[in-house]
Amino acid sequence: MQRQKSILSFLRPPTGDRSSGSENPSAKRLPAQRHEQSANGSGQSTAASAMDSSLEVRGTDTPPEKVPRPIFQQKSANGGSSLFSSIMHKFVKVDDKANGRNQAQAGALNVSSLSSAVGVSAVSQFPEKDNFLESCMTVNQGGFADSKLLDVIGPETPGTRPLVPRFKRIQEEIPKLIAEDDHPLPHPSKRMKVLNDDPVVNKKDAQVCDSISKFDWLNLSRIRDANRRRPEDPLYDKSTLYIPPEALNKMSASQKQYWSVKCKYMDVVLFFKVGKFYELYELDAEIGHKELGWKITLSGVGKCRQVGISESGIDDAVQKLVSRGYKVGRMEQSETSGQAKARGGSSVISRKLVSVVTPSTLVDNNIGPDAIHLLVIKEGEPGPDTSSVGYGFAFVDCAALRVWIGSITDDSSCAALGALLMQVAPKEVIYENRGLSKAAQKAVRKYSVTGTMAVQLTPVLPATAFPDASDVTDSIKSKGYFKRSSILWNLALDGVAHHDLALSAMGGLIDHLSRLMLDDILRNGDVSPYQVYKGCLRMDGQTLVNLEIFSNNADGGASGTLYKYLDNCLTCSGKRLLRNWICHPLKDVEGINNRLNVVDDLAAQPEFMLLIAQSLRKLPDLDRLLGRVKSNVQLSVSLLLPSIGNKVLKQLVKVFGSLVKGLEIALDLLTLLMKDRNLSISLSKIFKLPILEGSNGIHKFLTQFDAAIDSDFPNYQ
Template sequence: SAHCSIEKKDHDEMAGSARSKFEWLNSFAIRDANKRRPNDPLYDKSTLFIPPDALRKMSTSQKQYWNIKCKYMDVVLFFKVGKFYELYELDAEIGQKELDWKMTVSGVGKCRQVGISESGIDDAVDKLIARGYKVGRIEQMESANQAKARGVHSVIERKLVHVSTPSTAVDNIGTDAVHLLALKEVTLASSGFQVFGFAFLDYAALKIWVGSVQDDDSSAALGALLMQVSPRELIYETSGISKETQRTIRKYASAGSVKMQLTPLSGIDFSDAAQIRNLIHSKGFFNASTESWLSALDCTMNQDVVICALGGLIGHLTRLMLHDALKNGEVLPYHVYKTCLRMDGQTLVNLEIFINNFNGGSSGTLYKHLNHCVTASGKRMLRRWICHPLKDIDAINKRLDVVEGFIQNCGLGPTTLGYLQKIPDLERLLGQVRSTVGLSSLLQLPFIGEKIIKKRIKTFIMLINGLRNGIDLLNDLQRADHGILALYKIVDIPSLSYLPELIHKFEERMQNEFPCGQVSDVNANGANDLAALMDVFIGKASEWSLVINAVSTIDVLRSFAAMTLSSFGAMCRPQVLLKDDVPVLRMKGLWHPYAFAGNANSLVPNDLTLGQDLSGLNRFALLLTGPNMGGKSTIMRATCLAVVLAQLGCYVPCTSCELTLADSIFTRLGATDRIMTGESTFLVECTETASVLQKATVDSLVLLDELGRGTSTFDGYAIAYAVFRHLVERVRCRQLFATHYHSLTKEFASHPHVSLQHMACMFKPRSDGNGQKELTFLYRLTSGACPESYGLQVAAMAGIPKSIVEKASVAGQVMRAKIAGNFKSSEQRAEFSTLHEEWLRAALAVSAMDGQPDDDDVMDTLFCIQQELKSHFRKAR
């Protein structure tokens, strides 16, 4: 205890001394390079103002450090001193906190410091990056003897050579793609719509994608981009995006499959497209790309906005010293919606495509269900495919042909699996080899240069061996008649006549130089020879990329087959029909593919038709009722997932499935308050529903669940009625519309294009034998409207105490009797809302026609009108 108190006292004295010496680092004094304080909206936390007097008093080595640190305050900077790497002041606090290093006072200017020997630096950097820090290394560019040769008082030259971040990490990052996304927003003067230019980098694969999306108030397209890309970090121009966009980014930052870091940038150009073009040309950026970056731009809309986003990414990468990405990065076009089934951001969330709505994990998601891939590049391709289901019947059937070949040929799957299991992450290995082309300055650094050379050799050997296995797989599939010849109609496979011989030459050369993959000391000549050999190899990068793409495609289609064969419910090949007059969706034995946690006994298949049935009726709208927890949301999601799977070219969870192509899926499943983004339930409902009404076409699939419950009963019913009628009579698209408004079912009971169905339930005797009955959900889709809402029974099942449920039941009966007895038609009729009065008249008329008045709706209506009148009278007083 006494020892601990002495240590704490020493630490406090150390901290106090540092605070007085580096006063400009303290929270009460710190400023950015433009002398702005943290409470300034334009404060740049990445820079630091150091008073000139303080800088003048520093030694040369101190100035080396602080001249760099003042530009990288957001980066933990390791400073190389001899055979050690040291952290100072605020960075030292991080080293002490995160790595449990002991703090001392020494080093550059007798400041607080922690450190590690050069043998442990890589592990320390990896740990800090894994915890979300950006980490840079200031390296010695010469030895001590070389510095002395320049003069007795010369200080060793040091430079910041590289900054690693969570969004640009290469090692220990798993199989999922890690993306850094740059975003540029502009508002179109003509329409008021927002256009977002974007550029995102997968640094491990050395690929950059560029594109743009146009959006409305719903931010659906931006949401789709963020869910598809799932960036680890999003960079944007300070004060360059609107408040609405900031709210959308915050929403999807928590909804994505990875935690997104938001980084506003100051001093980096996002605005001058012409200047950015000139910069790319003058610096020779992207010259090593197999496809010209200009060709990628030609495939995008709003090119100036895209260029601005790319400029922001270039500025950020330049600051991080990631010159290999700028020099050798491959630039590709990216389309959020083009030529694919459109699913916006909210739909990807609602359908639990990548993350579940329970805990934000991957279990219980479509991606998890489909992912039987073995290769890392296959897993990433699967995610890209899920984001972009096909809208081409021929392309869908070609995929299905390959999947069917895997299913019917029982020996093909295991054989293919054997090859795939030997294949490393070829996509990233090729990116790492490409990154070394023409960049050899780091090889001259003491200690670090040797490590880089050894890593290059190991990477190159792994890539060559992996490509050999991939080429062998393609050769085997090509030679044998496995019934999956359609594979060669799906992907471009390079000529296999010369590739095996070519890859053998590279294997032979590396085996001679480095037997059994053993990497010993490599001299300068050996390093140069290796660089020359890798340059020749990269000259064939387009062929290697085709091999990798083909192998990844085989892995994904084999995964579809594996999912089908391991399914515990019926699966079938979907029949994708040419559209005649009307879109159709006919499914028998439909079940949700992963809602039952592998329990086949709980699976309840259902038949569902949207569009023309076999009798000729064209009921493309299904009005769905039933109790909460009765399975409405499950069957709605299952319908959407079956369409997505079919258009992916995968078998679907049905005994039979026929459909015409859907161009988009829109979902409004439940009213979720966005408390953190400052939006109410009703506002969210209106915004998202308006977006559906504006964008849905006759070929869309629309799911709306409990529309209107975010406001009063009358307004909610009016909205639900108007929206449903518009979709049925104007848009005429396939739709499932779940509602608790029973009068809505009466209104559309005889409509020729509407089918009334409900999720069945029944009362069964309780298992405890007390003579009472309990509500049992059957999860079966049944014709007609649900006779009751069963609200009190569901409340009891959900765990509401029995005493409260009983009191609610009694209160409901009393309320009905009171309102029915006391409400008089002469009571201030002039004060009624016209909408409410008309709705009440229509509800009573429908009930009268039906012969069985709907007490639930009528009593609710009367009660709510009474409450509004009371509110009006209170205000009048």
């Protein structure tokens, strides 16, 4: 059966039986093999053979050839222009590389329907002349193009466009018949859609699009802090942002809610609650896209760049971001939509910042056994001999709700400062911007390493973050901080050499915790003095590093260290106590012997040791459970929020129930230890034993708590 002709064959010159006065083009329609044989036998040029062979279109069976439509004459008899002479250049697609090369060499212009980059050969070639149609074709008397010359097709339509792999046929708008520059390139507004887009190109284009903010005052070339300082200013505060008043006035109510908070927390990834979703905008959206793989869209508050997640996944998202070193805040809805409508038809739902979580202020149960500390350091002026300098410091364990304050005197070697950093092992160090000497900064970077993770160093502006000692005292009294501390907060300063420096560091800690919405820790926390060397053998920071006490010198891990070898503790609180003992080795003979006596008494009773071990394995982390309960003694703001209040209340009830159950296990263990008289005497020399029985005994209070929980919250677990 005779093969049907291609649908594109109507682009060829008409055959002899259809047009009079034209030559038979059958030689041009021979297969490529016959052209090659003809070229070898007759000596025709390679260019002619290639031109002929390009006219053969191979493909699947197609309907019969369509009758070609006549082409208008390019010029009238009087030499006038054709109707389409001003727009014919729009229907020609040019190979960019060939165009540029031919323009430079003043040669021929190679025009192809598609670039050879996609594997499609050129359809036709035209010599470069002043008038495109005049130079490419002649029109015979019958109204058809002369078959001796190459065809020039009319305006492209979906039916006349060639079927090319990886490209779609797109219906473009009909060009306006207006005078334009005679340029062979397609109009930039017209695009060719690719079915299988190049992922590399698309990714690059998406990154460029995603990196552009709709707000000019967020661009790096114009961004400023709250005091209108540029980033190159030494006093630039990267935690704040300046928003022009005129831009703020043009914002909607929800936009103002977000940016009024975000401009004060530029160092915090801020989630904004919208209905059942939490959203990140602009710069925070870039972080969500980078760290969590969320897709950036143009919507949300003010139709800006945003990513988001449903409220069921917010806890997991916050945990991932914090584990990667980010500070994460949450703006919650403080009323329901019904309450907002009751205030007025145009009222927007009120929202407020309720929490900010950082790597150094974690309080949940998934933070591991090691203590997490936030340390604030204040360096004083050098002494008269310029060889010694004082440092005030304060640090907090938010999970245990404990705060320590103290001071040290050091020299240029920063040995005492190194010892402090190695003992505390902070997750974050806050210090005064340009307030630390170069030697102190070097020591902070050298010794502030916990395992294989670097510590976050946070310089802050001195004018706001480190107030004077008198201002700190007034603030503590006026706001009622440390009222529930086991000792009065001012007694913790007894014996502190650099009183003002310690109070200034405490002021820096208070300011930072207040900014993170952690005032409950300040109101209900325990404050205690901290002494780096007093009462123990001195081991400075360099000694702890050289002896590989907590981290080895190979990879910074705990493998092969003294702490790793001695750590056989069964409880989290025991591991933290062991580290504290290693950092402060006793030098008092009596204290050393008292500890050894307890060890001897326990080692002499292996069966008794097994019972103790079984009880210790059941114990939860009592220090942190007690801290979480104490932090919510007063009504927390989060309990009043309609969206998360019930969830927070259930968590608190569960924590309190776990604490009571854990204390009951500890009480049974203490009762077991007290039955051995010799052991109880040895233990009483190390720590003060509580009263277990009687009207003021622990057992009575635990029984009451247990009964109340079983009665009011029987299914709290």
